[in-house]
Amino acid sequence: MNSPSISLFDRAGLDRGEARRHIAHGLEGADDGELYLEYAQSEALLFDNGRLKQATYNTDQGFGLRAVKDEAVGYAHSSDLSSSALARAADAVRAVKGGYSGHYAAPPTHTNVRLYGDENPLGDPAFEAKVRLLETINGYVRAKDARVRQVSISLGASWQVIEILRADGEGYRDVRPLVRVNVSVVAGQGDRQETGSQGYGGREGFARFLASTAWQKVADDALRQALINLEAVPAPAGEMDVVLAPGWPGVMLHEAVGHGLEGDFNRKGSSAFAGLMSERVAADGVTVVDDGTIAQRRGSLSIDDEGTPTRRTVLIEDGILVGYMQDRQNARLMGMRPTGNGRRQSYAHSPMPRMTNTYMLAGDRHPGEIIASVKNGIYAVNFGGGQVDITSGKYVFNVTEAYEIKNGKLGRPLRGAMLIGNGPTDLKRISMIGNDLELDPGIGTCGKNGQGVPVGVGQPTLRMDGITVGGTG
Secondary structure (H helix, E strand, O other): OOOOOOOHHHHHOOOHHHHHHHHHHHOOOOOEEEEEEEEEEEEEEEEEOOEEEEEEEEEEEEEEEEEEEOOEEEEEEEOOOOHHHHHHHHHHHHOOOOOOOOOOOOOOOOOOOOOOOOOOOOOOOOHHHHHHHHHHHHHHHHHHOOOEEEEEEEEEEEEEEEEEEOOOOOEEEEEEEEEEEEEEEEEEEOOEEEEEEEEEEEOOOOOOOOOHHHHHHHHHHHHHHHHHHHOOEEOOOEEEEEEEOOOHHHHHHHHHHHHHHEHHHHHOOOOOOOOOOOOEOOOOOOOEEEEOOOOOOOOOOOEOOOOOEOOEEEEEEOOEEOOOEOOHHHHHHHOOOOOOOEEOOOOOOOOEEOOOEEEEOOOOEOHHHHHHOOOEEEEEEEEEEEEEOOOOOEEEEEEEEEEEEEOOEEEEEEEOOEEEEEHHHHHHHEEEEEOOOEEOOOOEEEEEOOEEEEEEEEEOOEEEEEEEEEOOO
16 A cells, blocks of 8 residues: 555445444443554664664554543454454443443544655665665765774664544544664774664655765764763762753653653642642743644654644743643543644554653753853763653663763763753753754654654753762762
8 A cells, every 4th residue: 555545444445434333333422532543564674784684564454443431441453444343342442331421522623734745655765775775874884983893774664544533423634654764883992892873763755864964974973972982981970060962862851851741640640740730840941842743753743643633732831830741531631622642652552642742942041151151060962761750750861972071161971871860850950041952863762651652852952950960980
């Protein structure tokens, strides 16, 4: 299937009228719910140690039927796109209703906005051309420095078509391309070796990403990180001022703060931000938004997985908590408006409030001024993995590229640094906000309750005072 104009109902041989009758039966007396149909293709290539190690292609299709009754959800899914499977699913989700009789919610508004094209990135360029490109990138990196010991390059692409049909007859459709390129380099000297990694991607075809000027920049940056880390000294430990670089370090904001501003955690009282609406939760000047409307960004969607158009939602404004990210169910239960953040990994998963592109707005300080203001601290440029407790807000993040700051000047590269703290507390420790807002290059995937979805993060340069740094020095 390469034509986005083909209806998933037609492709499966499902009569739309018959499907509506099954939906009406399953959702009778429910507060909300929908039939979600999906067709998806994906491709992944991995080039490692000078040869193609993996090439996978997958096609998946199916439906999910959801009935929402107050706080309860009945959900049934199947890869069998048939009328009989839909009938069985309708009987299953109907059971959640019991004797309850609700009022079926009004449908999402429709939109003509299209934030990305509908081209399928899997077929262009051809498989052989992609393999040649992987070989070219591998040779380019190895020729740059004799200390390169290993180069791994991956190309990933997916093409997803979704259709949503509600019990009131309203229908919604979206066609979603997604690509990502990643380069990882291991450099060594003697018995020591270090890694650098960089990637980029977005909701479009491969053309722009496979241009030599694009992949060379990413390959150069991955190699730069590996070589810098070869020279790194053990990071100091203790409480100190930390400067976060712009762009990808916004992943710390995503994890330590963003999840805590999702509607379900606040409705259930399990977020550190629960009950704090209209109160100060961050320092003056801190404004955080979730914006699913940025064209071709990895985390963007024309509509969410319930059919609601995405939007730019202000979460924290000048330090004051002003909003949550909501799907339809949590918005209704909290007496709020859906924000287009109802997302699911696939037809086999029920939607929940999830982030799209979450970032902090720029301030008015020059990045050089921020670094110059620090007497003794670290400059954190890139992050690896981390752990966050949503209820308490406590976090631990590994810093994969960092530098010491001594008397306002950048010093030696550091290795083994970890940032340890509490998201809601540390939002108030932000003392300087740069004028250099950047979004990440398009590499983020967010996990929640076993579901992964593509997201974006971003921030300007930030100074945070008195942060606990775990180190090895």
